[in-house]
Amino acid sequence: QVQLQESGPGLVKPSETLSLTCAVSGYSISSGYYWGWIRQPPGKGLEWIGTVYHSGSTYYNPSLRSRVTISVDTSKNQLSLRLISVTAADTAVYYCARQISLAVGTAWGQGTLVTVSS
């Protein structure tokens, strides 16, 4: 049974960089699947951030492409999210997910709240 666990700072200052990792257990990332990040601002809906294929190919939300980097570290069996130049609008619960396609997340982490504030 695959499990995903997000971790990272809960508070980031405006204009700085948000960095999160997602530890995967119960499945080897290098074996396959897509791995993605989705976020949800407090009280609002879901927004796809981007996805990385196990081979390293990446797919990003066009509205975030200039600021986001998603990568996998197969040696640590984890994926990472880096979002630069954050503003208050980036305050959200960030989820990582295993995906069978870009729009289909079959297993999700519990999510981690990141607040952008000085």
Place this chain on the structure above:
Amino acid sequence: QSVLTQPPSASGTPGQRVTISCSGSSSNIGSNAVNWYQQLPGTAPKLLIYTTNQRPSGVPDRFSGSKSGTSASLAISGLQSEDEADYYCAAWDDSLKGVEFGGGTKLTVL
């Protein structure tokens, strides 16, 4: 705002059948599969329906999905109190070249 439009709320009584709509366009629902997620309060989303009408293992057959043209629907039959949650549709958009989610529908079981 979302390119996939859902009603903000829906409701029903136990045992009733309810449907939740998701309206899009030719570049998303009209040409790609639709997926549905259930989000119980305070929890991560859970995949409910994928590829328009497929249920992952463990999802009761009370949940079903369908699509016609540029609109899709999620139907829940035999409504139960534990179905009270937010429901989201999602699809790839060929024009925007990204995954789009609907704004979500809050289902209340009366």
